[in-house]
Amino acid sequence: MLSDVNTPSSLDPLSKLVRELSRLPGIGQKTAARLAHHLLRVTEDDARTLAQAIVEVKEKLFHCEVCNSITDRQPCSYCSDPERDRTKICVVEEPFNIPAIERTREHQGLYHVLLGTLSPQRGIGPRELGVDRLMDRLTGVDEVILATNPDVEGEATALYLARLIKPKGIRVSRLAFGMPVGGDIEFTDEVTLGRSLAGRRAL
Amino acid sequence: MLTHLSATAFRNLEALDVEVGPGRHLILGTNGAGKTSLLEAIYLLATTRSFRTPRIADCVRHGESSFRVLCETAERQKLEVFLDAGQRERRVNGERTSLADHLAALPVVCWTASEGEVLTGAPTERRRFMDRGVLGLRPVALEVMSRYRHALDGKKELLKSGWVDPVQLSVWTDLQARAAAELSALRATYVEQLSAGLAELLEAADLGLPEVKLKYRPSPSEAIDGVEAVRGALEQAQAKEIELKQPLLGPQRDDLSIRWVGREGESRAVKRVASAGERKALGLALLLAHGQVLQGRNVEPVVLLDDVDAELDPERWSRLWTLVGRHLQILVTSARPAVWEHLEIDHRWQVESGRVRRG
Ligand SMILES: [Zn+2]
Numbered sequence: 017m018l019s020d021v022n023t024p025s026s027l028d029p030l031s032k033l034v035r036e037l038s039r040l041p042g043i044g045q046k047t048a049a050r051l052a053h054h055l056l057r058v059t060e061d062d063a064r065t066l067a068q069a070i071v072e073v074k075e076k077l078f079h080c081e082v083c084n085s086i087t088d089r090q091p092c093s094y095c096s097d098p099e100r101d102r103t104k105i106c107v108v109e110e111p112f113n114i115p116a117i118e119r120t121r122e123h124q125g126l127y128h129v130l131l132g133t134l135s136p137q138r139g140i141g142p143r144e145l146g147v148d149r150l151m152d153r154l155t156g157v158d159e160v161i162l163a164t165n166p167d168v169e170g171e172a173t174a175l176y177l178a179r180l181i182k183p184k185g186i187r188v189s190r191l192a193f194g195m196p197v198g199g200d201i202e203f204t205d206e207v208t209l210g211r212s213l214a215g216r217r218a219l
Numbered sequence: 220m221l222t223h224l225s226a227t228a229f230r231n232l233e234a235l236d237v238e239v240g241p242g243r244h245l246i247l248g249t250n251g252a253g254k255t256s257l258l259e260a261i262y263l264l265a266t267t268r269s270f271r272t273p274r275i276a277d278c279v280r281h282g283e284s285s286f287r288v289l290c291e292t293a294e295r296q297k298l299e300v301f302l303d304a305g306q307r308e309r310r311v312n313g314e315r316t317s318l319a320d321h322l323a324a325l326p327v328v329c330w331t332a333s334e335g336e337v338l339t340g341a342p343t344e345r346r347r348f349m350d351r352g353v354l355g356l357r358p359v360a361l362e363v364m365s366r367y368r369h370a371l372d373g374k375k376e377l378l379k380s381g382w383v384d385p386v387q388l389s390v391w392t393d394l395q396a397r398a399a400a401e402l403s404a405l406r407a408t409y410v411e412q413l414s415a416g417l418a419e420l421l422e423a424a425d426l427g428l429p430e431v432k433l434k435y436r437p438s439p440s441e442a443i444d445g446v447e448a449v450r451g452a453l454e455q456a457q458a459k460e461i462e463l464k465q466p467l468l469g470p471q472r473d474d475l476s477i478r479w480v481g482r483e484g485e486s487r488a489v490k491r492v493a494s495a496g497e498r499k500a501l502g503l504a505l506l507l508a509h510g511q512v513l514q515g516r517n518v519e520p521v522v523l524l525d526d527v528d529a530e531l532d533p534e535r536w537s538r539l540w541t542l543v544g545r546h547l548q549i550l551v552t553s554a555r556p557a558v559w560e561h562l563e564i565d566h567r568w569q570v571e572s573g574r575v576r577r578g
Contacts, residue, residue: 175393175394
């Protein structure tokens with residue numbers, strides 16, 4: 017039947033793999049094809065290890081119910097660490113932003129992961145970001161560091177949070193990125209990021 | 220400056236691979252021979268856009284699936300634009316760079332048939348004209364423009380949704396104001412420089428045209444007074460914006476007024492009073508003034524002039540030609556060899572049914 021030609025079940029295994037890979041962020045058709053052909057050549061053991069790792073991530077990891085970071089226990093290691101400074105919360109967009117900030121060793125406080133940014137274009141408002149949950153965590157906190165990306169949406173999110181948090185008498189600062197505009201926390205080296213944490217500006 | 224040009228499966232051009240020297244190039248040929256395609260290829264390499272079509276796939280030669288154009292500049296940069304699986308691809312020295320870096324590699328100034336729209340068309344034509352000028356001077360302004368667009372789109376969506384959270388709206392207004400102030404400052408500076416360049420050029424060319432006054436008309440009108448002023452104006456318009464569910468102010472409403480000044484100092488919109496020939500002369504003068512602004516900033520643009528002598532009386536054209544600048548690389552197409560008999564030309568080309576040859 018003609019209409020079945022493109023359904024996943026009727027694709028040959030290689031096309032299926034290309035299709036799945038190309039759905040990953042930042043991977044176009046061409047890169048997907050290259051990766052698929054690479055995977056074709058690896059040993060069966062290596063292929064199983066990769067597949068297993070993907071499944072394991074889904075089975076054993078979840079979001080921390082306090083801060084939204086990725087964890088294998090509830091609450092996560094940051095939230096349950098008694099050594100961390102509970103008066104400071106650093107707000108980031110995605111869980112993968114945390115390791116970059118950790119490596120700088122400039123922030124010893126807690127985290128809050130928004131899992132996105134405000135974006136009227138994509139219908140994401142304060143409710144979708146769970147801003148209320150962040151607000152509920154502010155008792156006993158004396159500084160919130162807004163480390164969203166320096167693009168338009170990250171900036172909008174930071175400004176928005178600052179307007180909600182400041183009236184509570186809590187210090188709000190913005191990471192002063194010494195990086196190219198449109199840059200991403202993920203790609204910023206530790207030195208730059210460390211310097212910006214140290215030199216964060218009050219909002 | 221361009222030193223080498225090659226094209227494969229581009230429009231009706233036969234496979235092309237030529238050295239391009241400095242100086243003034245006249246490209247002769249009948250209509251439809253492929254003269255414009257030649258300039259289009261250079262423009263595409265310089266800007267990654269076509270001046271003929273927003274659909275890049277239109278540039279593929281009939282019966283082929285993709286095209287490739289390539290050039291080298293005097294600074295030994297290799298630019299490349301091609302179609303791959305229907306997608307536009309661009310390279311500088313084999314690498315996909317930022318668009319700003321690509322634009323900086325080969326600055327161009329280009330006259331095409333649609334250029335007259337700047338004088339007679341809608342304000343959007345003049346905003347495009349100003350932004351092209353701004354980008355010619357400062358390719359990094361691309362970031363400001365896209366930031367403004369982004370902030371405006373965010374605000375548009377918020378307003379459209381009907382019920383508006385005042386905190387969110389003020390955040391997007393704030394972002395809009397900051398980018399607007401930067402964009403307005405860039406446009407204002409450019410118009411100021413262009414205006415001075417134009418006055419100089421008109422005086423030197425002696426085209427028999429009245430004095431021309433260029434004035435940047437920003438929205439809000441306070442836009443060039445800085446962020447605070449813009450924010451204030453935007454906030455004042457907010458109630459109305461909420462009521463009408465759309466942004467009412469901002470650089471998306473800017474215009475450039477182009478007026479003739481009469482003997483008694485009275486001024487009139489050029490588009491209402493000028494003849495077709497006068498408009499063409501003034502349009503060209505504007506373009507050449509833009510070229511001079513670039514030169515003033517040590518940017519040496521390649522000048523592309525497509526079918527520039529049409530509708531222009533030969534006397535005016537020969538005066539303008541002497542001003543185009545003998546130091547620049549110029550490629551000009553024409554279907555009228557007679558017009559060029561007494562004008563200074565360094566290189567001649569013939570285009571016939573897509574074949575490009577010297578002579
Ligand atoms: Zn946690």
